Amino acid sequence: MTYDNMTMKTALVKLLYDKGEAWDYELVAEIQKIYGKSSDYWKWVIRFWTIELTSSNIFKAIDSAEDDGRHFAKEKVIYKLTTSNLGKERIESLKI
Numbered sequence: 001m002t003y004d005n006m007t008m009k010t011a012l013v014k015l016l017y018d019k020g021e022a023w024d025y026e027l028v029a030e031i032q033k034i035y036g037k038s039s040d041y042w043k044w045v046i047r048f049w050t051i052e053l054t055s056s057n058i059f060k061a062i063d064s065a066e067d068d069g070r071h072f073a074k075e076k077v078i079y080k081l082t083t084s085n086l087g088k089e090r091i092e093s094l095k096i
Helices: 008-019 024-035 040-055 085-094
Strands: 021-023 059-066 077-083
Touching: 008 021, 008 024, 008 040, 008 077, 008 085, 021 024, 024 040, 024 077, 040 059, 040 077, 077 085
Parallel strands: none
Antiparallel strands: 021 077, 059 077
């Protein structure tokens, strides 16, 4: 599946839908790689989108842990995510 013809946020939703579940830092790293956005600025923007999509019920947090400093920052909370039923409906309605 190619995501590079989508907006970054749409690709983020589709990526999680395709994976089934993933840690937020895995999604961030993969979107950064796909779009060639390696800076910390983009890391935090994409992470913000995961939080925004969770709070709008497109993503659902299914697990959490404390970051040991390897992903975002020491003692930050990292989340394992899945696509909610609403998120699945939305992505399926786009037929992508």
